[in-house]
Amino acid sequence: EEGIFNNPETSYKKLKIKDVEKIRKSISPTKSEINKYKLWLEQGYISPYTGEIIPLNKLFTTDYQIEHIIPQSRFFDDSLSNKVICEAAINPNPYKDNQTGYEFIKNNEGRIVPELSANSKTIRLFTLQEYEIHCNKYIKKNRAKLKKLLSEDIPEDFVERQLNDSRYISKLVKGLLSNIVREDNEQEATSKHIVPVTGAITSKLKQDWGLNDKWNEIIASRFKRLNEITNSNSFGYWDDKINAFRTQVPDEIGKGFNKKRIDHRHHALDALVIACCTKKHTNYLNALNSEKRNYGLRDSLLKKNKEGHYTKHFLMAWDNFATGAKDSLEKIIVSFKQNLRVINKTNNRYWSYKDEKGKLRLDKNGKPKKELTKQIKGDNWAIRKTLHTPMPYGKNEYNFSVLEISKHIGKRKFIIDSTIKQQVEKAFELNNKKIGDTEKYLKKSPLIDADGKELKYTAFNSKEVRYRKRQPIFKLANRGKGGIKTTEQAISFINKVSDLVIRKDLLNHLENKKYDIDIAFSVDGIEEFNNNRSIPVYKLPIAESSSLKFNLGHFYNTEHKFGEAESGTNLFFAIYWNEKKQKREYETVPLNVVIEHQKQEAHLPIDERTQIPVNKDKGEFLFSLSPNDLVYVPVADEIDNPDSVNFNNLSKEQVVRIYKMVSTTKNECHFVPYSNAKEIQKNENGTNSKSERLQRYCNEFDILDSKDKPIMIKERCWKLKVDRLGNVERVGEY
Numbered sequence: 001e002e003g004i005f006n007n008p009e010t011s012y013k014k015l016k017i018k019d020v021e022k023i024r025k026s027i028s029p030t031k032s033e034i035n036k037y038k039l040w041l042e043q044g045y046i047s048p049y050t051g052e053i054i055p056l057n058k059l060f061t062t063d064y065q066i067e068h069i070i071p072q073s074r075f076f077d078d079s080l081s082n083k084v085i086c087e088a089a090i091n092p093n094p095y096k097d098n099q100t101g102y103e104f105i106k107n108n109e110g111r112i113v114p115e116l117s118a119n120s121k122t123i124r125l126f127t128l129q130e131y132e133i134h135c136n137k138y139i140k141k142n143r144a145k146l147k148k149l150l151s152e153d154i155p156e157d158f159v160e161r162q163l164n165d166s167r168y169i170s171k172l173v174k175g176l177l178s179n180i181v182r183e184d185n186e187q188e189a190t191s192k193h194i195v196p197v198t199g200a201i202t203s204k205l206k207q208d209w210g211l212n213d214k215w216n217e218i219i220a221s222r223f224k225r226l227n228e229i230t231n232s233n234s235f236g237y238w239d240d241k242i243n244a245f246r247t248q249v250p251d252e253i254g255k256g257f258n259k260k261r262i263d264h265r266h267h268a269l270d271a272l273v274i275a276c277c278t279k280k281h282t283n284y285l286n287a288l289n290s291e292k293r294n295y296g297l298r299d300s301l302l303k304k305n306k307e308g309h310y311t312k313h314f315l316m317a318w319d320n321f322a323t324g325a326k327d328s329l330e331k332i333i334v335s336f337k338q339n340l341r342v343i344n345k346t347n348n349r350y351w352s353y354k355d356e357k358g359k360l361r362l363d364k365n366g367k368p369k370k371e372l373t374k375q376i377k378g379d380n381w382a383i384r385k386t387l388h389t390p391m392p393y394g395k396n397e398y399n400f401s402v403l404e405i406s407k408h409i410g411k412r413k414f415i416i417d418s419t420i421k422q423q424v425e426k427a428f429e430l431n432n433k434k435i436g437d438t439e440k441y442l443k444k445s446p447l448i449d450a451d452g453k454e455l456k457y458t459a460f461n462s463k464e465v466r467y468r469k470r471q472p473i474f475k476l477a478n479r480g481k482g483g484i485k486t487t488e489q490a491i492s493f494i495n496k497v498s499d500l501v502i503r504k505d506l507l508n509h510l511e512n513k514k515y516d517i518d519i520a521f522s523v524d525g526i527e528e529f530n531n532n533r534s535i536p537v538y539k540l541p542i543a544e545s546s547s548l549k550f551n552l553g554h555f556y557n558t559e560h561k562f563g564e565a566e567s568g569t570n571l572f573f574a575i576y577w578n579e580k581k582q583k584r585e586y587e588t589v590p591l592n593v594v595i596e597h598q599k600q601e602a603h604l605p606i607d608e609r610t611q612i613p614v615n616k617d618k619g620e621f622l623f624s625l626s627p628n629d630l631v632y633v634p635v636a637d638e639i640d641n642p643d644s645v646n647f648n649n650l651s652k653e654q655v656v657r658i659y660k661m662v663s664t665t666k667n668e669c670h671f672v673p674y675s676n677a678k679e680i681q682k683n684e685n686g687t688n689s690k691s692e693r694l695q696r697y698c699n700e701f702d703i704l705d706s707k708d709k710p711i712m713i714k715e716r717c718w719k720l721k722v723d724r725l726g727n728v729e730r731v732g733e734y
Contacts, residue, residue, distance in 0.1 A: 033060055039085045044138040047086050048149065049105065049125055050113065051134060054085060067091045069101040069148045075162070081144040089115035090125075102152045105131045112523060114472035122474065122523055170196070195279050202273045205281065208314040210322035211269060216247060218329060219263055223247045226681060235680070253681060264334045264677045272325055276317040330652045333726040334674050336628035336660065340571055340611070342591070343598050346382045348375040381599060385571070385591055388563030392552060393467035395562055398498055398543055403460050404491070406442040409435045416459045423447050457491065457507070466543035467562050468498050473540050476521040490517045498543040505533065548666070550592055565591055572611060573625045573664040575714065576618035584715060585618040586667045623719045623732060625661045630674055631717035632731070633657040639716065647720075647728035658720070659713055669714045 029037075036059055045054055054064055065088045070077060090096055090113065096104045109127040116123040126134060132150065139146045147155060178191035186192065206212050224245065226235040239246040249257050260266045284297045302310045316322070352373040354360055363369040403411070405424065412428065415421040424438075424447070431437040447455040476484060476493065484490050490510065497503040509529045513520035520529075530536035549562040569591045576585040589612045597613040614621045625631065634657075638645050645654070659671040672685045679685055721730040 032066070035080065035083070036060060036064070036066060036085060038080065039066065039083060042139075042142060042145075043084055046134075046138065048084050048101070048135065048139070049086050049090055049131070050116070050123055051126060051130070052087070052116075052123060059085070063088055065091055067096070069145070070151070070154065071098050071100070073098055074100075075154055081142065082148055084145075084149075087113070087116055089113055100151060100154075101149050102131075106152065112474045112477050114474040114478060122527075124523070195277065195282060197274050197277050197282060201277065201282060201285055202270060204285065205273050205277060205314060206269075209273075209316055209325075211273065211325060213244065214322050214326040214329075215260070215266070215269060216244065218265070218326060219259060220245045220247060222262070222676075222680060222684070226684060249680060257680075262678055262680055263675050265329050265332055265675055266677075268329060268332050269325070272328075276321075281314065327652075331650065331655055333630070333650075333655065333658060333722055333728065335722045335724050335726050336630070338626060338628045340626055341384050342571070342594055343381050343383055343602075345602075346375075346380040348380060349373060350375060383595060385569050386566040387592065387595075388550075388552065389566050391469050392561040392563055393469045393544075393549055394560065395465065395467055395549075396498070396543070397463060398466050403495065404457055405447065405455070406439050408460065409438045409442070411460055411462060414460045414462045416461050420447065420455065420458050464545055466498070466545050467549045468541055468543040470539040471542050473526060473537050474523075475540075476517075477523055477526055479518075484517065484521070487515045487517055490521060493542075496542045496544055498541045502537055502540065505529070548590070550590060568663075570664045571626050573661070573669045573714075574612060574615065574618070575622045575624065576615070576620060577622055578619035584622070586669065586714060587615060587618060588664045588666055588668075589613070589624075625664070625669060625719060627662060629661045630720040630722055631659050631661065631671070631713065632720055633659065633711075633713055633717050647731065659717070671713045 040054060040056075040059055045056075046052065047054055058064060064085055066083050067086045067090070068077075069082050069084060072078065084101070099107065105126055106128055108125050109131070110124055112122060112124045135146055135149045139149060174190050174194055174196060178189065178194055181193040182191040183193075190196070206215075220236070223235040227233055234248075234250045236245055236247040238244075247259060280297050280301055284301055287297075298310050301314055303313045303315055305311055318324075349372045351370050353368045353370050354373065355371075356374055356376050361369045361371055405415075405420070409424065409428065412421065412424045415424060424442075427442055427447075428435075428438050431441050449455045476490060479485055484493060487510075491507070494503055494506045494510070497506065506529070509525075509532075510517070510520045513525065519525055530538075546564065549564050552558045552561040552563050570588050571591065572589040572594060574587045574589055576587070577583075578585045594612055598609075598611070601609045612624055632645075632647075632654075634642070634645065656673070658674045660674045660676075661669060661671055663670045676685065718731050720728050723729050
């Protein structure tokens with residue numbers, strides 16, 4: 001250790017000795033701290049993804065954390081050979097996400113990490129070549145870890161280990177199930193009523209029974225729809241040779257694509273095949289691969305050709321088996337597990353010499369004895385969801401905004417520059433004082449300034465309350481996932497800068513670079529921007545207007561701090577009926593409101609509690625929707641006569657009108673077809689882009705109203721309660 005601090009290459013001379021001593025003198029380090037220290041030593045005190053030194057006095061802080069090289073979601077390996085220490089800003093979304101270390105660097109090589117770039121220093125990820133050189137230099141003594149760091153795919157020995165785990169699990173399950181179905185005189189370990197079936201057998205049966213073709217027919221509509229959206233044949237075509245639609249995907253998304261797993265109903269298909277597979281099928285197929293051929297089974301299993309010879313194909317389980325299977329699959333309703341638990345009472349215990357009543361515990365020898373003691377004081381609640389995003393906001397009133405002229409004609413009276421204001425007024429008069437026509441006109445024919453340049457943006461004197469937080473200036477250089485990819489996005493981000501001088505300088509810098517963000521806001525471009533200023537800027541004060549921010553507390557240190565809901569925590573979308581307007585009203589209930597409401601009602605009996613507070617100002621409460629809830633969209637006749645819908649025997653046409661709720665924000669509620677497991681292509685299920693308004697599932701439905709406008713799902717849906725077997729138990733609120 002002393003060598004570490006004296007080595008100039010590690011820059012540990014600057015370490016504060018008191019910080020190091022504090023770590024060394026820790027009486028009882030945790031297992032996590034010990035592992036952190038081991039990994040830190042093993043990887044040469046350097047982050048494997050950025051090459052930055054990891055200071056010892058920050059190693060045990062939240063700035064650094066243990067990260068799995070191969071994600072546990074893809075392969076459960078919790079050994080130290082699958083772990084490294086890296087910056088905490090890298091590990092969560094949207095950086096490493098579900099990628100291996102090698103995939104992460106390959107997809108983001110050289111990318112800036114804005115959260116780490118400050119104090120005149122830009123921190124970026126390794127390039128792929130730098131990453132390989134670094135790993136081979138510092139991790140060469142640990143061959144297992146080196147292999148994982150340099151593996152783009154899951155290594156073969158990992159797959160073999162998973163297979164061994166599956167074999168063990170299968171053997172254990174066979175024994176447990178055999179105990180249930182075994183007859184009294186059976187002595188075998190596996191009961192005769194248990195039929196083990198391998199994947200190869202089910203694949204063979206699906207092919208011979210024509211189920212693969214039927215599956216293609218079931219999912220073909222999604223591929224046809226994508227062809228319509230993309231105006232191409234990239235997702236399939238009609239093949240006259242087989243007289244069917246042949247599905248396909250473009251090469252860029254073809255790697256790893258599996259058309260079976262895009263639809264939840266493939267589980268039911270597998271279950272059907274397994275249920276119809278007998279021991280005769282398994283015995284015959286196993287005999288084919290051995291010297292002992294079992295020809296006695298051919299009569300009951302195999303088809304014959306016109307000449308009376310046996311073929312290699314199995315007979316159908318029964319007549320019209322494939323057609324019946326398709327019909328059943330198209331009527332199946334998929335059920336989804338939900339996790340809507342928001343709060344619950346804690347059950348805390350702590351080590352103490354005294355019991356719950358404060359009485360001293362004594363052992364047999366009369367000496368004090370320490371045991372776990374249940375906490376009985378206080379009203380403690382455990383919050384099961386993230387309360388808000390980590391960085392709090394401040395609140396202030398701002399009276400200056402740089403906005404795009406063609407999109408804000410309605411605010412023309414607040415334009416600060418009188419010359420520009422007069423030009424906009426003339427354009428407004430020219431277009432018969434119609435805001436929409438004026439916006440279209442100025443978009444096609446922008447104003448021209450004194451230098452002959454197009455004038456797209458100007459300053460508006462508009463007072464409004466905004467919430468402010470500081471964000472790294474290098475966010476302007478981020479072109480990755482969730483980054484800034486267009487000039488419009490860059491200007492929109494700059495317009496949120498609350499400091500007038502910095503905002504003007506950024507816009508002038510962008511204008512000087514001819515609105516090319518790859519030049520203006522590259523790493524070099526941002527450094528040039530700072531070099532031209534007397535005071536460099538590393539973090540920008542970003543002010544946003546939002547009605548979704550909420551106060552984090554009422555004490556002196558929290559009353560001026562505001563937060564916003566973390567992504568994925570909008571759990572309740574309330575639907576009301578407004579009698580005066582004769583239409584539905586909507587509201588997304590924030591998580592903090594739900595928590596407070598459930599705390600207040602916790603003393604009531606379960607059947608008297610409600611999950612969310614009812615807002616009577618919105619009208620009569622109908623029901624609330626949460627992620628994974630199913631809804632049914634009735635047609636006009638069914639609305640007039642609800643009893644005509646038999647949910648115990650829905651037709652195919654009715655089943656396709658069942659949707660799953662996936663997310664909510666403000667007054668929007670997004671849905672996807674209940675059977676969709678994953679998207680074939682990104683945004684297949686729709687986006688919030690107006691240009692795709694008629695092509696998306698997420699908000700609208702393919703039934704048209706009297707004015708030929710698509711009907712939104714939320715406007716007429718019925719909430720369904722479905723049991724684990726897909727049976728509709730109730731319609732409406734529950």
